[in-house]
Amino acid sequence: MxxxxxxxxxxxxxxxxxxxxxxxxxxxxxxxxxxxxxxxxxxxxxxxxxxxxxxxxxxxxxxxxxxxxxxxxxxxxxxxxxxxxxxxxxxxxxxxxxxxxxxxxxxxxxxxxxxxxxxxxxxxxxxxxxxxxxxxxxxxxxxxxxxxxxxxxxxxxxxxxxxxxxxxxxxxxxxxxxxxxxxxxxxxxxxxxxxxxxxxxxxxxxxxxxxxxxxxxxxxxxxxxxxxxxxxxxxxxxxxxxxxxxxxxxxxxxxxxxxxxxxxxxxxxxCVLPTRNARNGTLYTRRGKINIKRAEFSKDFSPLDPECPCPACQNHSKAYLHHLYKTGEITGLRLNSLHNITFFLQLVREARQSIQEGRFSKFYENFCQTYPMEEDHSAKNAASRERRRKS
The missing domain is CATH 3.20.20.105 (Queuine tRNA-ribosyltransferase-like)
Incomplete structure (x- = not known):
């Protein structure tokens, strides 16, 4: 190597x-x-x-x-x-x-x-x-x-x-x-x-x-x-x-x-997160993650992420992905998994390109400003684990 x-x-x-x-x-x-x-x-x-x-x-x-x-x-x-x-x-x-x-x-x-x-x-x-x-x-x-x-x-x-x-x-x-x-x-x-x-x-x-x-x-x-x-x-x-x-x-x-x-x-x-979360209905987009199980997507005929080249985004709507998940169709799990993997790989490719082109600072700062950060529950989760360990 x-x-x-x-x-x-x-x-x-x-x-x-x-x-x-x-x-x-x-x-x-x-x-x-x-x-x-x-x-x-x-x-x-x-x-x-x-x-x-x-x-x-x-x-x-x-x-x-x-x-x-x-x-x-x-x-x-x-x-x-x-x-x-x-x-x-x-x-x-x-x-x-x-x-x-x-x-x-x-x-x-x-x-x-x-x-x-x-x-x-x-x-x-x-x-x-x-x-x-x-x-x-x-x-x-x-x-x-x-x-x-x-x-x-x-x-x-x-x-x-x-x-x-x-x-x-x-x-x-x-x-x-x-x-x-x-x-x-x-x-x-x-x-x-x-x-x-x-x-x-x-x-x-x-x-x-x-x-x-x-x-x-x-x-x-x-x-x-x-x-x-x-x-x-x-x-x-x-x-x-x-x-x-x-x-x-x-x-x-x-x-x-x-x-x-x-x-x-x-x-x-x-990380196993992209495919594991996909099977649970959690999908990642440029605007943060969404839960495709939610009823609000049952009549949402827009694409999941217009900037994503994967088949789920290019060929289907959020309403269809919602339907597949709610009916337990295997196709839905596959499309969800392919989308999340594609999103993660594309995000890192864009980071690499920005480094090569000398504009990583702008890429990084724009990401921090526009991507919704998840709340950090680590302290609460650690305390819960410690209570279970002592009980």
């Missing part, structure tokens, strides 16, 4: 770059649709390509459980198995183990967990995560790490960071000790952790930079902390990471989070 930094913004830290992989180029900044189980839900590969998706994600945990590595091996790796010939990034499985905390146990460097599918017992470790991702054949491999929840006290975050750094070092050693299986090169990205504590984040960025990974991710944000903290830490971590390596903010997010992150120096982002 090769990364080339092409242009930076004068007033902000935004940057345009190019990642070269054996499966093709990825122009950055880039939003990466999430294909958890080898597919972006409700969409075909052809539809993703028509929406200009240049790279998608696969999920190590889910693909390991089903269809399993025997099937992936016989299928010739994940690219061939799902017939996707553009780049793929796979996560390490660490986040899923974190999110299933009630079903796992950590002993040393091995995490034992029960499958959410059938309750069967499995293990993950840095070495096994690398073995699985070698078998999957993704272009970008993520180290095995531990994601801390929010809120998280300092002592717990410190202990977790020590463990994560050990796991990342072991991931690097296991990755370097093996070769790609499917005839193309693979890159390995580190993950900066440290919860919401700036000194831990700086420590993590410095430690991992010294290990010289192919790229650097920022993990453990967008897990419920206030937006202001997420934005501040993202900017400070990006300042500490090497300029010549790509930067990936994991699990982000909403349109405003994406644009704010680009302004702070992030190159890559991913």
């Amino acid at each position: 090769k990364f080339e930094l092409l242009k930076t913004s004068n007033a902000y830290a935004a940057r345009a770059g190019l990642i070269q992989t054996d499966h093709g180029p990825v122009e950055t900044p880039v939003f990466m649709p999430v294909g958890t189980r080898g597919t972006v839900k409700a969409l075909t590969n052809e539809e993703l390509i028509s929406a200009s998706a240049s790279i998608i994600l696969g999920n190590t945990y889910h693909l390991y459980l089903r269809p399993g590595m025997d099937v992936i091996r016989e299928g010739g790796g994940l690219h061939k198995f799902m017939n996707w010939h553009r780049p793929i990034l796979t996560d390490s499985g660490g986040y899923q183990v974190f999110s299933l905390a009630h079903m796992r146990k950590i002993e040393g460097d091995v995490t034992t967990f029960r499958s959410h599918i059938d309750g069967s017992l499995h293990t993950l470790s840095p070495e096994k995560s690398m073995e699985i991702q070698r078998m999957l054949g993704s272009d970008i491999v993520m180290v095995f790490d531990e994601c801390t929840p929010y809120p998280c006290d300092y002592a717990t975050a410190k202990e977790s960071l020590t463990r994560t750094h050990r796991w990342e070092r072991l991931s690097r050693e296991a990755f370097d000790a093996t070769d790609p299986l499917w005839g193309h090169t693979q890159a390995l990205f580190a993950i900066v952790q440290g919860s919401v504590y700036e000194d831990l984040r700086m420590e993590s960025a410095a430690y991992l930079t010294n290990l010289d990974f192919d790229g650097y991710a920022i993990g453990g944000l967008a897990v419920g902390e206030p937006k202001a903290i997420m934005y501040e830490l993202t900017g400070k971590v990006c300042q500490q990471l090497p300029a010549e390596k790509p930067r990936y903010l994991m699990g982000v997010g909403k349109p405003e989070d994406i644009i704010h992150s680009i302004a702070r120096g992030v190159d890559m982002m991913d």
